[in-house]
Amino acid sequence: MTPSRIAFILCLSAATFTVANAQSAKHPAAPDTKSMPWMNTTLGPDERADLVLKQLTLDEKIQLVHGIGWGPLREGAPVPADNNGGAGQVVGIPRLGIPSIQQADSAVGARMAASQSRYATLLPSVLGAASSWDPEAAHLYGDVIGRELRAEGYNQSIGGGVDLARDPRNGRLFEYPGEDPVLAGTTVGHLILGLQGNNIMGDIKHYAFNDQETGRTVVDVHLAHKAAHESDLLAFQLGIRIGHPASVMCSYNKYEGDWTCENDWLLNHVLKDQWKFPGFVVSDWEATHSTVKAAKAGLDMQMPGEEYFGAPLKQAVQSGEVPQARLDDMVHRILRSLIATGALDNPSTPRFVVDPFKGRDDAQHIAEESIVLLKNDKGILPLSPSIHSIAVIGAHADAGIMSGGGSAQVDAPGGDAIHPGQSTKWGQSVYFPSAPLRYIREHAPSAKVEFNDGADPAAAANFARSADVAIVFADQYMSEGADSSTLALPHRQDALIEAVAKANPHTVVVLVTGNPVSMPWVGQVSGIMEAWYPGIAGGQAIANLLFGTVNPSGKLPITFAKSEADLPHAEIFGLARPKSDAGLPEHWAEQHKDVSFPANYTEGVRFGYKWFDSEHKEPLFAFGHGLSYTTYAYSGLTGDASGTVTFTVRNTGSVAGTEIAQVYVQLPTASGENFRRLVAWQRVPLAPGESKEVTLKVDPLFVSVFDTVTDNWKLLTGEYTVSVGSSSRDLPLTAKVTLH
Ligand code: BGC
Numbered sequence: 001m002t003p004s005r006i007a008f009i010l011c012l013s014a015a016t017f018t019v020a021n022a023q024s025a026k027h028p029a030a031p032d033t034k035s036m037p038w039m040n041t042t043l044g045p046d047e048r049a050d051l052v053l054k055q056l057t058l059d060e061k062i063q064l065v066h067g068i069g070w071g072p073l074r075e076g077a078p079v080p081a082d083n084n085g086g087a088g089q090v091v092g093i094p095r096l097g098i099p100s101i102q103q104a105d106s107a108v109g110a111r112m113a114a115s116q117s118r119y120a121t122l123l124p125s126v127l128g129a130a131s132s133w134d135p136e137a138a139h140l141y142g143d144v145i146g147r148e149l150r151a152e153g154y155n156q157s158i159g160g161g162v163d164l165a166r167d168p169r170n171g172r173l174f175e176y177p178g179e180d181p182v183l184a185g186t187t188v189g190h191l192i193l194g195l196q197g198n199n200i201m202g203d204i205k206h207y208a209f210n211d212q213e214t215g216r217t218v219v220d221v222h223l224a225h226k227a228a229h230e231s232d233l234l235a236f237q238l239g240i241r242i243g244h245p246a247s248v249m250c251s252y253n254k255y256e257g258d259w260t261c262e263n264d265w266l267l268n269h270v271l272k273d274q275w276k277f278p279g280f281v282v283s284d285w286e287a288t289h290s291t292v293k294a295a296k297a298g299l300d301m302q303m304p305g306e307e308y309f310g311a312p313l314k315q316a317v318q319s320g321e322v323p324q325a326r327l328d329d330m331v332h333r334i335l336r337s338l339i340a341t342g343a344l345d346n347p348s349t350p351r352f353v354v355d356p357f358k359g360r361d362d363a364q365h366i367a368e369e370s371i372v373l374l375k376n377d378k379g380i381l382p383l384s385p386s387i388h389s390i391a392v393i394g395a396h397a398d399a400g401i402m403s404g405g406g407s408a409q410v411d412a413p414g415g416d417a418i419h420p421g422q423s424t425k426w427g428q429s430v431y432f433p434s435a436p437l438r439y440i441r442e443h444a445p446s447a448k449v450e451f452n453d454g455a456d457p458a459a460a461a462n463f464a465r466s467a468d469v470a471i472v473f474a475d476q477y478m479s480e481g482a483d484s485s486t487l488a489l490p491h492r493q494d495a496l497i498e499a500v501a502k503a504n505p506h507t508v509v510v511l512v513t514g515n516p517v518s519m520p521w522v523g524q525v526s527g528i529m530e531a532w533y534p535g536i537a538g539g540q541a542i543a544n545l546l547f548g549t550v551n552p553s554g555k556l557p558i559t560f561a562k563s564e565a566d567l568p569h570a571e572i573f574g575l576a577r578p579k580s581d582a583g584l585p586e587h588w589a590e591q592h593k594d595v596s597f598p599a600n601y602t603e604g605v606r607f608g609y610k611w612f613d614s615e616h617k618e619p620l621f622a623f624g625h626g627l628s629y630t631t632y633a634y635s636g637l638t639g640d641a642s643g644t645v646t647f648t649v650r651n652t653g654s655v656a657g658t659e660i661a662q663v664y665v666q667l668p669t670a671s672g673e674n675f676r677r678l679v680a681w682q683r684v685p686l687a688p689g690e691s692k693e694v695t696l697k698v699d700p701l702f703v704s705v706f707d708t709v710t711d712n713w714k715l716l717t718g719e720y721t722v723s724v725g726s727s728s729r730d731l732p733l734t735a736k737v738t739l740h
Contacts, residue, residue, distance in 0.1 A: 050332065053332055058314060064335075065331065066302040066304075067090035068305075069103075087104060087112070087158060101334075104149050108123045108126060110148050119356050119413060120354065123362075123366060124366050124370045127175075127558065128367065131554040132553070133554075135190040141191050142191035146200045149198070153348050158203045160188055160202055161176045163176050164184060164235055166232075168515055171480060172408070173478065173515045177557060181238065185238025186238060186242065199342035207250050207266065209260070218596040221598075222599065224604065226604075226706045229270075231604075246279045247337060248280075278333065291308045300330040363535040364535075368545065368550045371530065371532070373527075373528075373554075373626060373628065374627070375522070381527050381545075382547050383444070389448040390449045390469050393452045395475040396418045397436040397510075400431030402512050404477075405428070413433060417433040427481065432538065434539035436538070436539040437449065440543050450463070460499060462503065483572050502524070505526065509529070512531050553659070555626035559623045560619055561619060566612070566619075608623055613676060614673075614675040624730075628653075630655045631653045632651060632726060634649055636648045646693060647694055648692065648693050650690070650691040656687050661682050664731060666723070679703060682696055703720065719738050
């Protein structure tokens, strides 16, 4: 063999060896995870996390506290080989069997499915789900998301929004469970339980006071600690207590001068010290602003990016500016969350496709419990299947049903139902293929059911004039990144409803809205149904309620105001009305501002029904309100100092129904509170004529006040007034309970 040939062969085998080595580096042999000490499931999550921690190098620790995000959305951005296409990824440590954390936006269903040719169920909005006041429905909601994320290869949801509806114009209200801390916290807590039951890490967000989108990255919220604990923070506290989420996402805004993602009081003091939260704090996307300050304040994971928690954090640890123990604590929290939720022991390896049928059935069940019948004059509803003619008008009810936007946007099967074939863009409404018209027709097969698009109010009125009933659909697109500058329905739909109502006295309005809206026509129509964004089976659910196949049971988790003037703040903080060339949809408030501005929550805890009650204002529709096709009577209230409340509900009508019985408490005068608090409720299914005794236990936390001297909750002595009934404004039963 010639020397050159030998050299060539050596070269070749060296090259082959290098390639083989590179491949094994890229695809290392699967570690024998079973034999690793931290895989011993008889040990607790903290112990197991510490065993992993001991094996990690400094670089590996740094790798676990930040990640990439939106990679697939950004052209040219580096994307790790095992990226799952979601909003974020923290690259794992394969040599130790620690998987990458694959994070998916999933507020109302898994986002970004289309780019991977996947399917995801669109659930009703979270505000809708909260209208069911049903922890089981919330659990099911989380379960749908959890099982679909699992089938799609994700192991973390970054949904779980629980920011309270301080302002009914907030663009993201559809992602949140309303205005009451107890109802909201309970709803999101059970949602997280359902989700994490699938061995998916859950999240709760946006901590805290991310209550408006206008200037969300610069707005500086001011609210006294007492009021903060008793309102916005209570919702998080409760959601965390019930759901044990793996992570808390800190928000974009500031609180008392500090960004929430580097706010020592919020993260270290309240979340970790007072509430003993054992999981990790992840920043909202690009909401990290520093290395040392954020690390010391309690932030555990920067997402996405490395400019703070990459090399700079490594340096800060090496120089001692950030103690090694703090970095270890960050990593410990992340690892223990992977372990505690089962995401390490039962990794999400896609083995089958999402079940769209089960998803749709579950979404429909939740929607049917969520839709709220607001008005029903002279029993215009339910419609009779033998009705002769129905005029269906507006909101593309012939083609589909609207969904909410932003990072909560779920991809519609087949694309936007009203613009087939067109790809969806941020800030542009997407309709799902569940057309109410089709399902209304199915309920009344022999009726003349026709559709008018409502673009011309006069033409729509003529169209509606001779029908037995006119059903006007009105919708309102809302999305992350902008608020509505007004409570009014957009696109002159008020004028449409007024015109139709004038032409036909039997007019029913079905609202498909992200938020509460004002209704200048409220007295002119016979029926009003709030369907929120009802999800993939929205059309079926609406039709089932219109025809009484399902008796409405939902109740408002948020107050409907008559006008902006009745709200604690007539305008959104920092509002700049969109200029005509701003490219924002009609009515939208401006999103970004460069200069910080304050949001002084002078109302303290008094927003929503607490505001309307204490200010003696008449709402358009009260918190807790919701009608049924039957009626209920309340009797026999007793309450005692142990917090037990007992009363009886009777179905006094002729059809079966489910009443959401509500318990409110007004605290002793020493509290200074001139309003009631929602403290308990129960869904009570009742056959016609049936009575049930309901016994509820009031959680002492819900009737406590936060004492800033002891920095703790306390119960006041004195007289508590317990009220029970069907809404915050319909409370026929009252009892006094004295605490000594
Ligand atoms: C939103 C978060 C979301 C994140 C990732 C942010 O703009 O505020 O709610 O999870 O983006 O998409």
